[in-house]
Amino acid sequence: MRKIFCVLFVLTCAVWGVNAQEHGRGFADTVDLTHLEPAWTSIGMEPRGTYLDWRLNGGVNYMSPIENQGTTGTCWCFAATHQLESMIKIDQYPPMFSDDFSEDAIHDCMDPMPGGGGNFWMSGGYFSSAGPVLESCQGWSPSIVNCMVCAQQNYRMRKLITIDNSTASIKTALANGPVLTSMDSTGGTAQDFDAYDGTFVLTNGSPSGTDHAVLIVGYHEGTADPGYLAGDYWICKNSWGTGWGASGYFYIAYGAANIGSNCAQVVEWGDAPVSPLRSLIFEDQNGCDGQFSVGSYNTAYIIQRLVPDRNGEIESIQWANIGNNFSYEIRIYRNFSGSSPSNLVYTFNHPSAEPYGGYLTHDLTSSVSVTSGTPIYVAIKLNNPTGTNFPIDLTGPYSGYAYISLSSISSGYQNMSSVGLGRDFSVRAMIYNPNALVPASGPIALVIMLAAFGAFFIWRRK
Ligand SMILES: [Ca+2]
């Protein structure tokens, strides 16, 4: 039976490059999340009270200093970096975590559209593969694209969750820490957003889509509390310097300017660098930066071919799922005919509903060894109960690496290229080899080796 494949590429950047206005934006709406179901409200964690503010929560400021993206389209780099910094501060305090991560590293090493746009899927692609690096290694250079070789830090991302756009869900996620979101900053508010001075709550204008990534860092409801304006609104962090808004922050009514679209939160990261003991193998070079649909199917089976760069063991499988409340299954095969995999070496079945989609990590429950240069085939049942979009990446190599079946996880596969969908899936494998220490030379290698020897590898779970 011939299937009808239809690809949804929405990789159009609302604001490309230098903005004609004073301030840059740069949010690229490439993956549709409007179908997400409220997954948070059932767990009863929604914060109570008239306000929550991570700038001053229990007398502690968990925010890193305001930075300025200038006129570049890199809002997404700043929002994502500041979200991760705050999550680590909240998790570790006391003492207060004070590292300043590099936005420029995401921009210059990751950005498929240099100076253009991106989103949390792309910043997540960077945080999950390279991991954050320090501002002191790669400072902000808006016009220069120059990916530096920096020492890997801890905090490589393991899990990023998507959050539906209901006020209750966002408030509940806020109980954990700041929430990434996007808004329409050009006409979305009734007042001039570029000229905002922080003395009032922005209200709804005539929003159309979203063009700017920002961070929701708190909320306020009802009559004025000491230090807070009256009203029901989000407290948000911008990346336009401290001279804009309320010392870099703004207040915006719930739902105004489409704020609450594209919400996400990094909730889990590793406590040690990947290299040199570990290597993350992937073909989705920019993370999940696109989506596809296959008719009205909300379940698809995919195989991604991955080639280990070392001998070792597969420690985890990491992948993206766009929907939420989904079931999944992971299999690892050693052989593949082009239509059917064989030599099954690992199966994990998760039949119940996983509440949070996004970028996920599954730690293997039994050992699977791999050989450098010998491909493995990772099969995943992707499920999106409330939608039909699935994650892909838009950067090579594509052909012969990604396969799709609509009938079974073990048969009926077609090459994505042969069906006109020449894209890789967002599927990775972490390879571990305790003997994989590379010869050290120079201070960076020394730092990496000392960190690897000294760190006891504990995954943070939250
Ligand atoms: Ca920074």
Ligand SMILES: [Ca+2]
């Ligand atoms: Ca740069």
Ligand SMILES: [Ca+2]
């Ligand atoms: Ca690719």
